[in-house]
Amino acid sequence: MARKIMELRDADPKGLIRESYRIEGITVEECRSIFLDWALSIAAQTDPQEAMRALIAAYGAEPAHPMTGVLTEGLTKPAGGGGRRGGRAGRVSG
Numbered sequence: 001m002a003r004k005i006m007e008l009r010d011a012d013p014k015g016l017i018r019e020s021y022r023i024e025g026i027t028v029e030e031c032r033s034i035f036l037d038w039a040l041s042i043a044a045q046t047d048p049q050e051a052m053r054a055l056i057a058a059y060g061a062e063p064a065h066p067m068t069g070v071l072t073e074g075l076t077k078p079a080g081g082g083g084r085r086g087g088r089a090g091r092v093s094g
Helices: 016-022 030-042 048-059 066-076 087-091
Strands: none
Touching: 016 030, 016 048, 016 066, 030 066, 048 066
């Protein structure tokens, strides 16, 4: 079965990533903040990995741009897990 190519409107519904590439002098910290907003805004049924690949394909022609680095990092680092656990779960093992 052929895989459907993700539409940019599904990969970036609010245009946050597109706009980040238009901001002159944007920093990596600002890109990370925008990336977090983007991650919270995509639909639940959207595969974030596939969306990041589509965004890099569309906007990542400028490899030195900090958002390209943030998106690439998002593809290479595992999501979630390994973080601090609060409350009882953080105090009790197993």
